[in-house]
Amino acid sequence: xxxxxxxxxxxxxxxxxxxxxxxxxxxxxxxxxxxxxxxxxxxxxxxxxxxxxxxxxxxxxxxxxxxxxxxxxxxxxxxxxxxxxxxxxxxxxxxxxxxxxxxxxxxxxxxxxxxxxxxxxxxxxxxxxxxxxxxxxxxxxxxxxxxxxxxxxxxxxxxxxxxxxxxxxxxxxxxxxxxxxxxxxxxxxxxxxxxxxxxxxxxxxxxxxxxxxxxxxxxxxxxxxxxxxxxxxxxxxxxxxxxxxxxxxxxxxxxxxxxxxxxxxxxxxxxxxxxxxxxxxxxxxxxxxxxxxxxxxxxxxxxxxxxxxxxxxxxxxxxxxxxxxxxxxxxxxxxxxxxxxxxxxxxxxxxxxxxxxxxxxxxxxxxxxxxxxxxxxxxxxxxxxxxxxxxxxxxxxxxxxxxxxxxxxxxxxxxxxxxxxxxxxxxxxxxxxxxxxxxxxxxxxxxxxxxxxxxxxxxxxxxxxxxxxxxxxxxxxxxxxxxxxxxxxxxxxxxxxxxxxxxxxxxxxxxxxxxxxxxxxxxxxxxxxxxxxxxxxxxxxxxxxxxxxxxxxxxxxxxxxxxxxxxxxxxxxxxxxxxxxxxxxxxxxxxxxxxxxxxxxxxxxxxxxxxxxxxxxxxxxxxxxxxxxxxxxxxxxxxxxxxxxxxxxxxxxxxxxxxxxxxxxxxxxxxxxxxxxxxxxxxxxxxxxxxxxxxxxxxxxxxxxxxxxxxxxxxxxxxxxxxxxxxxxxxxxxxxxxxxxxxxxxxxxxxxxxxxxxxxxxxxxxxxxxxxxxxxxxxxxxxxxxxxxxxxxxxxxxxxxxxxxxxxxxxxxxxxxxxxxxxxx
Ligand SMILES: *Cc1c(COP(=O)(O)O)cnc(C)c1O
Numbered sequence: 170x171x172x173x174x175x176x177x178x179x180x181x182x183x184x185x186x187x188x189x190x191x192x193x194x195x196x197x198x199x200x201x202x203x204x205x206x207x208x209x210x211x212x213x214x215x216x217x218x219x220x221x222x223x224x225x226x227x228x229x230x231x232x233x234x235x236x237x238x239x240x241x242x243x244x245x246x247x248x249x250x251x252x253x254x255x256x257x258x259x260x261x262x263x264x265x266x267x268x269x270x271x272x273x274x275x276x277x278x279x280x281x282x283x284x285x286x287x288x289x290x291x292x293x294x295x296x297x298x299x300x301x302x303x304x305x306x307x308x309x310x311x312x313x314x315x316x317x318x319x320x321x322x323x324x325x326x327x328x329x330x331x332x333x334x335x336x337x338x339x340x341x342x343x344x345x346x347x348x349x350x351x352x353x354x355x356x357x358x359x360x361x362x363x364x365x366x367x368x369x370x371x372x373x374x375x376x377x378x379x380x381x382x383x384x385x386x387x388x389x390x391x392x393x394x395x396x397x398x399x400x401x402x403x404x405x406x407x408x409x410x411x412x413x414x415x416x417x418x419x420x421x422x423x424x425x426x427x428x429x430x431x432x433x434x435x436x437x438x439x440x441x442x443x444x445x446x447x448x449x450x451x452x453x454x455x456x457x458x459x460x461x462x463x464x465x466x467x468x469x470x471x472x473x474x475x476x477x478x479x480x481x482x483x484x485x486x487x488x489x490x491x492x493x494x495x496x497x498x499x500x501x502x503x504x505x506x507x508x509x510x511x512x513x514x515x516x517x518x519x520x521x522x523x524x525x526x527x528x529x530x531x532x533x534x535x536x537x538x539x540x541x542x543x544x545x546x547x548x549x550x551x552x553x554x555x556x557x558x559x560x561x562x563x564x565x566x567x568x569x570x571x572x573x574x575x576x577x578x579x580x581x582x583x584x585x586x587x588x589x590x591x592x593x594x595x596x597x598x599x600x601x602x603x604x605x606x607x608x609x610x611x612x613x614x615x616x617x618x619x620x621x622x623x624x625x626x627x628x629x630x631x632x633x634x635x636x637x638x639x640x641x642x643x644x645x646x647x648x649x650x651x652x653x654x655x656x657x658x659x660x661x662x663x664x665x666x667x668x669x670x671x672x673x674x675x676x677x678x679x680x681x682x683x684x685x686x687x688x689x690x691x692x693x694x695x696x697x698x699x700x701x702x703x704x705x706x707x708x709x710x711x712x713x714x715x716x717x718x719x720x721x722x723x724x725x726x727x728x729x730x731x732x733x734x735x736x737x738x739x740x741x742x743x744x745x746x747x748x749x750x751x752x753x754x755x756x757x758x759x760x761x762x763x764x765x766x767x768x769x770x771x772x773x774x775x776x777x778x779x780x781x782x783x784x785x786x787x788x789x790x791x792x793x794x795x796x797x798x799x800x801x802x803x804x805x806x807x808x809x810x811x812x813x814x815x816x817x818x819x820x821x822x823x824x825x826x827x828x829x830x831x832x833x834x835x836x837x838x839x840x841x842x843x844x845x846x847x848x849x850x851x852x853x854x855x856x857x858x859x860x861x862x863x864x865x866x867x868x869x870x871x872x873x874x875x876x877x878x879x880x881x882x883x884x885x886x887x888x889x890x891x892x893x894x895x896x897x898x899x900x901x902x903x904x905x906x907x908x909x910x911x912x913x914x915x916x917x918x919x920x921x922x923x924x925x926x927x928x929x930x931x932x933x934x935x936x937x938x939x940x941x942x943x944x945x946x947x948x949x950x951x952x953x954x955x956x957x958x959x960x961x962x963x964x965x966x967x968x969x970x971x972x973x974x975x976x977x978x979x980x981x982x983x984x985x986x987x988x989x990x991x992x993x994x
Contacts, residue, residue, distance in 0.1 A: 170325050171357045173231060174199060175262035176281060176557040180227050186220065187211075196721065198264040200325045235360055239287030240583075241847065248847070249855035250417035253407055254279065255293045255429030257399060258301075258384055259365075261358055263721035265324060266300035267365070269384055269684070270649040271746055272464055274720070275521075276425050277358075278555035278746075279846075282839035284359030285557075288847060291410065291419065292363035293403040293429070295395060296321060296354050299383040304684050304716045308624045310700030312685055312693045312716075316383060321354055321367060329353040329364070329410060337413065338372060339405045341397055344481050349377050351398060353406045364406045366398055385686065393474055393482060396507070400431025404439070421854045423460040423846070424515065427472050427507030433459055433514035434496070438487045444866050448492040449877065452514075454869040457981070458858035460850045461515030463508055463547070464743050466528040467653060472507035479505045500535070512536055512547070516857060516983045517850050520549045521744040524767045528740050537989040546984035550849065551765055552744040553842030556584060556834075559750040561728040563600050567592055569755075569830050586834040594823045595816060601731070601755060601826065606639035608729025612680055613637060615715050615722070636710040637678055642810045644759070645730030645751065647682040647718050650692035653741040656683060657695050659734070660702055661795035669802060670711040675811040677802065678711040680726060682718035727751050732775075732806060735760035736794060738787075739780045740767075749837035755826040759806060761794070769836055774829040776801050853983065860981065872981050875921075876988065879977055882916035888994035889913050889954070891973050906961045910945060910973040910994065915953040923978040923985060924957040931970035945973070 174180040184199045185192040187206050195201040214220045241248065258273030259265075261280065268274055276292070283290040299316035307313055321328075329337045329352070341349040350372035356363040368380040380394045387395075411418050422432055433455050440451035465471060476494060483493055496513050497505035512518050512533060520526035526549025530542050537545050556570060564570070568588040589597075617633040637643075650656050659666055659679070669677055681699060685692030696714065703712045715722060727733075733751035735742070735758065745764040752758060758775035760766045770777050778801060781793040813819045835841070861869045890911040895904065908926050924947075929940040945957035961971060975992040976985040 170200075170327060171231060171235075171359065172261055172265070172325055173234065173284070173357075173359045175264070176555065177230075178562050179230070183223055183227050186223070187214065196263070200264070200323060204323070239285070240844070241287035241289070244847070244852070247856060248852050249420040249858075250289060251411070251419040252288065252290045252421040252423060252851055253293055253403075253419035253432075254283075254290050254423045254425065255399065255403055255432055256425035257294065257395075257428035259292060259294050259363060260720060261356070261363075263719045265326070265356060266303075266319070266719065267294065267297055267384070268720075269301040269686075271744075272426060275552055275746060278553070278558065278839040279425070279843060280358045280361045280363060281555045281558060282553070282843040284361045285555075286840055286843055286847075287360065288843060288851075289417075290361050291407060291416070292356075292358070292361060293399070293407060293432075294363065294365050295381050295384075295399055296326070296365035296367040297381055297384045298367075298369055301384040301684070302687060304718070306619060306623055306696075306700060306714075306716045310697040310704070312696050314687045324354075326354040326356045326365065329355050329406070329413065331413065337406075337409045338370070339366060339402045339409065341402045341405070342485060343377070343394070343397075344484065346485075347374070347377070349373065349380060349394065349398060349402070351381070351402050351406075353409065355410070362410070364403070364410055366402050366406055368398060389474055389478060392472070393478055396428050396472070397431055397482065400429045400433075401435040403429060404432050404435040419458075420858045421458050421460060421851050423462070423851070424511055425462050426464045427461075427511045430497075430507045430510040430514060433510070434483075434486075434488060434493065440866070440869075441488070446866055446869060447873065448489055450866065450869045450873040452492075453872045453876075453981070454858070454861040454866055456514055456516040457861045457869075458854050459515040459517070460846075460854055461511040461518040462550075463511065463518065463520055463529050463533075466525060466532060466743055467651075467741050468532070470651075473499070473501075473504045474507070476503055476505045508533070509536065516987070517854055518547045519850065520547060522551045522764045522768055523549050524740055524764065525549060525743040528743075537986050539989065539991045539993075540986045544986045546986045548849070550842060550845045551768060551836075552746050552749070553837055553839040554746050554749045554753065555839040556753055559724070559727055560753050561600075561604050563603060564754060564830075567596065567600060570834070584835065584838060584840070586831045589827050589830045589834075592827075594818055594820060594827075597755070597826060598818050598823050601823075602639060604728040604754065605643055605731065606729075608643065608680070608725045609637045609639045611722075611725040611729075612713060612715065615717075616709075616713050619716055632706075632710065636713070638676075638710075641711070642675070642677045642732065642807060643730050644677055644679050644732045644734050645681075645726045645756075646679065646734045647723060647726055648735075648745075648747060650683045650685040650695055651689070652691060652695075653738045654683075655736050655738060655791070656681070656692075657698050658736045658791060658795050659798065660698065661791060662799065663702060665799050667708055669799070669807075670708050672807075675807045676711065677807065680713055680715065680730065682715045682722060682726070684718055723747070723750070727756065728754050730756050731810065732757050732759050734798075735763075735766070736778060736798065737761055737763050738790075739763040739782055749833075752829050752833045752837055755830050757806075757825055757829060759798070759801060765837070769833060771832065773825055774833045775825070776805060857981065857983065868981065872979065875979060876977075879917065879921055880988065880990065882914075883977075883990045883992070885913065885915045886917065886922070886975055886992045887913040888973050888975060888992060891971075891994050893971070902963055902966060904963050906963065906971070908945070908959050908961055908971060908973065909948070910957045912955050912957060912973075912975055913953055914955055914975075917953075919947045919950070919955055919957075921978060923976045925974050925976065926959040926961055926971055927974060928961050928969065928971035930965060931968040935970070937970050937972060 256276035258268040259276045260268030260274035261277040302314040305313040339351045351366040351368045354365040436455045437451040440446045497510040499506035520529040530545035620630045727750040733748045742764040748758045761778045781790045784790040924945040925942045927942045930938045945959040948956040973994040
């Protein structure tokens with residue numbers, strides 16, 4: 170039941186030994202395999218001393234993994250005792266299909282890496298009875314969606330029960346006096362528990378039973394109920410879990426995207442009830458411990474509900490409506506915006522790559538009026554991927570990744586990639602070929618199955634036995650199919666692509682996969698177009714669209730593809746993680762410089778497709794970028810792959826593979842990402858939580874009062890006058906300028922503000938660049954007028970400028986821009 174087997178090959182080997190054929194037919198699902206293996210076989214294995222020894226080893230290994238102190242245990246007492254991590258989807262293994270794409274896989278990798286590092290995280294999500302959907306294709310290439318119902322009793326999860334054995338039942342109030350009930354299933358992800366709420370239980374009326382039917386389906390009403398269950402029910406499930414297991418209640422709540430925003434509302438409600446705080450006071454305490462991660466730069470990707478719907482659902486919830494609604498306020502007064510609520514409820518927020526952080530600061534800047542984009546308090550932590558899940562075993566075993574002790578076994582702790590330099594090129598190349606050949610086998614199996622499911626007869630599918638070639642350059646393209654990802658960009662010039670596929674000297678082959686959202690007919694048309702192209706008997710042995718993209722298929726693609734193609738419309742890919750998984754296996758990326766690739770493309774780990782960002786005509790932009798892809802393939806990728814030495818080894822290609830493993834590998838790790846979250850966000854958030862909670866939440870009360878007071882007086886705050894002395898007419902580098910500012914602070918005290926001198930280079934339009942800020946000291950006052958001073962060094966030649974700005978100051982602010990107010994000279 171512990172899902173650590175999903176990233177621990179030795180444990181999977183052991184399950185396979187139970188019955189190799191059964192293991193195959195069960196799709197590598199140990200719960201199913203154990204349920205179906207015969208009693209005779211089990212009895213025989215119980216008497217097999219070698220098997221029993223291996224079993225004991227696996228058990229010991231797991232117990233040691235669960236018990237020994239890890240990285241997190243070396244942190245001091247300031248690290249939070251428990252962190253709750255909320256997400257609408259979790260992709261841990263194909264056996265637990267509770268994800269639609271990158272967001273869920275990322276959440277799964279976050280839990281696994283947290284487990285490896287010993288981070289005391291608890292995941293919170295929903296158990297969807299049909300997952301997202303399973304994808305098929307009709308004869309004419311149209312996506313078919315199937316919703317097979319999962320039986321939770323056949324999944325590697327356990328029901329959360331009270332000490333008396335009865336199931337824990339969580340309730341969430343609905344309008345018209347109805348109540349939504351849910352069971353809580355617990356999945357064990359190594360050291361990390363994942364709680365999944367399930368509404369398909371007898372206590373519910375038929376309509377409520379369907380709340381957790383499937384991921385991202387249904388209308389607004391349905392989505393809102395799901396999100397209420399996730400957020401409100403999620404907090405209640407956490408409370409029940411922590412008290413049932415004696416776990417410390419979370420000090421930090423991390424919302425992975427906006428879907429779980431109501432967790433903050435529930436925690437506000439709890440504090441108002443248990444400690445008599447007002448909504449505003451409770452908000453201070455809740456924000457202090459909340460981390461919000463935004464994942465989309467696509468406005469259409471943001472969850473928004475009609476305000477009227479929120480009013481209806483929260484009328485009897487127990488928080489004042491006139492305080493709740495402003496949390497989700499946005500440009501459109503009739504809408505309630507979950508991302509905006511996430512940002513208002515989270516004192517700390519981040520995007521998922523440097524570029525996405527920048528785009529998010531621009532996209533959400535209206536929440537912090539008065540500040541430049543660069544000052545908007547949204548940082549970035551670039552996503553990562555879980556190496557033990559995604560790296561081909563062969564590569565690990567040959568020593569591309571080693572632990573600090575030098576073990577080349579599956580690595581859970583800190584990973585080193587220097588070992589890759591000791592591997593001879595011939596060996597590295599042989600392994601890459603082996604992985605490509607395994608992908609080819611898998612592709613053949615799948616295209617045969619797909620052809621049969623689309624109506625072909627057995628006699629007609631013989632060609633699949635020899636389709637694809639283990640020695641041909643293999644390119645992968647797999648991802649969800651929203652329009653910005655441009656699935657069909659490569660079909661822009663079909664004749665040119667065909668020529669590349671069929672080139673007699675240096676051909677390429679393409680494996681394509683991806684699901685379209687069931688309601689997105691545009692996406693389904695793109696898939697249909699792709700399938701029609703790949704159906705052509707002339708090229709079908711070199712290009713295939715494989716239905717059913719999931720973790721189980723993705724693995725083969727990341728292991729076996731030589732090149733990972735990604736051509737989103739920049740900058741709409743927030744990060745992208747599939748290319749990282751390819752890189753961990755020595756795959757070279759061929760990608761638009763978007764998301765993570767903008768940050769870590771280094772000239773030797775692949776190729777950057779030049780973007781036509783400035784071209785506003787989409788059709789023209791597609792034309793330019795598609796042509797760039799063909800040219801790169803023709804002039805750089807293909808020659809390098811097929812340029813081999815006497816031994817048949819493409820030396821320069823192998824060097825790029827080696828470089829990618831050594832240099833890109835360590836950057837893309839989920840353990841790097843989770844460490845960043847711990848250090849930059851979780852530890853500071855725990856500090857803020859504790860500070861707010863001292864003396865029965867006294868600081869939350871004073872902080873709320875102070876903020877209201879400050880904002881009330883802010884429109885009268887003014888920088889009345891600034892004078893500079895010391896620079897003279899021809900300032901010299903190394904000299905200083907003394908600044909003195911007169912600031913009006915009616916109703917406020919100097920301690921309520923930070924007055925800053927900001928200086929830097931001035932452009933022709935009087936804009937300030939490369940700004941440095943220094944705090945100014947309070948010199949004296951005359952009533953509500955105050956004088957502040959600072960000395961500013963002249964460190965640069967050229968036009969120099971300065972200004973003075975007044976910002977709110979409190980020890981409880983995580984960022985001076987937090988309140989969205991500033992007064993500038
Ligand atoms: C990694 C992964 C994704 C996300 O890939 P992107 O590059 O972010 O689109 C989606 N689905 C599966 C199965 C994956 O493994």
